[in-house]
Amino acid sequence: MEKFLGTVALLIATLYFLLPIHSFAQMEWICATDSAGWSARYLHSSVVFDSSIWILGGRDATAKNDVWYSNNGVDWIQATDSAEWPRRYGHTSVVFNNKIWVLGGWNNDVWYSVNGVTWLLATDSANWSSRTYHTAVVFDNRIWVLGGVSSDGPKNDVWYSTDGAHWICATVSAEWSPRESHASVVFDNKIWVLGGWDGNFRNDVWFSNNGINWTQLVDPAPWAARYSHSANTFDNKIWVIGGYAGNLRNDAWYSVDGLNWLMANEHAEWMEREFQTSVNFSNKIWVLGGFTNQNGPKNDVWFSSGLGIGEERTTLDAERLTPEIYPNPAQSVIRVRYPWSDKGSRLIQAIKIFDVSGKLIKVADKVTSAQEHKQEIKISLKGIKQGIYFLQLGVEIKKFLVVR
Numbered sequence: 001m002e003k004f005l006g007t008v009a010l011l012i013a014t015l016y017f018l019l020p021i022h023s024f025a026q027m028e029w030i031c032a033t034d035s036a037g038w039s040a041r042y043l044h045s046s047v048v049f050d051s052s053i054w055i056l057g058g059r060d061a062t063a064k065n066d067v068w069y070s071n072n073g074v075d076w077i078q079a080t081d082s083a084e085w086p087r088r089y090g091h092t093s094v095v096f097n098n099k100i101w102v103l104g105g106w107n108n109d110v111w112y113s114v115n116g117v118t119w120l121l122a123t124d125s126a127n128w129s130s131r132t133y134h135t136a137v138v139f140d141n142r143i144w145v146l147g148g149v150s151s152d153g154p155k156n157d158v159w160y161s162t163d164g165a166h167w168i169c170a171t172v173s174a175e176w177s178p179r180e181s182h183a184s185v186v187f188d189n190k191i192w193v194l195g196g197w198d199g200n201f202r203n204d205v206w207f208s209n210n211g212i213n214w215t216q217l218v219d220p221a222p223w224a225a226r227y228s229h230s231a232n233t234f235d236n237k238i239w240v241i242g243g244y245a246g247n248l249r250n251d252a253w254y255s256v257d258g259l260n261w262l263m264a265n266e267h268a269e270w271m272e273r274e275f276q277t278s279v280n281f282s283n284k285i286w287v288l289g290g291f292t293n294q295n296g297p298k299n300d301v302w303f304s305s306g307l308g309i310g311e312e313r314t315t316l317d318a319e320r321l322t323p324e325i326y327p328n329p330a331q332s333v334i335r336v337r338y339p340w341s342d343k344g345s346r347l348i349q350a351i352k353i354f355d356v357s358g359k360l361i362k363v364a365d366k367v368t369s370a371q372e373h374k375q376e377i378k379i380s381l382k383g384i385k386q387g388i389y390f391l392q393l394g395v396e397i398k399k400f401l402v403v404r
Helices: 002-018 315-320
Strands: 021-024 030-033 045-049 052-059 063-070 077-080 092-096 099-103 110-113 120-123 135-139 142-150 153-161 168-171 183-187 190-197 201-208 215-218 230-234 237-244 248-255 261-265 277-281 284-292 296-304 311-314 324-326 333-337 351-355 360-363 376-380 387-393 396-402
Touching (some): 045 099, 099 142, 135 183, 183 230, 190 237, 324 396, 351 376
Antiparallel strands (some): 052 063, 063 077, 142 153, 183 190, 190 201, 351 360, 351 387, 387 396
């Protein structure tokens, strides 16, 4: 009987791969550590410098001015427990001219260090007003500061400096609305501004090739309007990660051009959060700390090698919202998200996993009515070797890859 089912599964899989397809991909996140050496915090800043990830300041129960670094994301060393710059959160950091820079955070001072241990003051009063929840990037051999909130409210000014001490205003009023808790990256030789809060949640996308003139590329983007998210460039893509959109999020979105966006995760393995940081390090994208509803500040560290193989979905499947598997490829677990039936209840089926020869490898838990409030079920891959497998739910077949 198992052999017959395996043959049927392979026949269905063959038909499945011959149908027209839409491609999408999921990504798997792995926990490097759930308790780093630095205290649980949010509103910190992070950079990659001297072949290490760095964590600077932030807030746990109080504001911080400690500095930590790691060359693997697991083991953390404290460079200093009290940097020369005053305790702060909501600041920004960049790497420029072989130095780490700390900018603002309820003030307008600028500090730098060549080693993360000893810090020098570039200016205690930059030309831009004291602010927090702003962004900073390095572009065109300059440091740029964009927006944020000052005592007189949200800003949409843009400033730049070639030395961190002397600042020039590129524009006092950019085309994007005054905002805070937005995200900025440099990509495709342009500065980008993504989302934020201007009195409303935003999911607009803007770019500039000179910091003066700004072009709105899309409004709204398909990711939910949000603020306090993180953004990064990785794998020749822009990434938007987590944040607050009326509720905390743990989704991840990417774009190769800033215009067209795809979801990499609806629900990543890390808990929903805001005011986390993300960096590109060691050919991986990393998420560090942040604030969660359930546990408050976090000091966990997660990484992903990026998108998995594109799962192939038929046009018919797309219309019927058939089950989805992620991450794909997977290492230790896969998650299966179930569709709702026309009657409003979930499919109650056993999940079977076959190898490429049609051999039944595993029968997973059945989905019962008691599980209907859960939008997915997790299946352990313990004991399953690396290779290509097929998951069967009723007549539906999904291909996935196990990697070790």
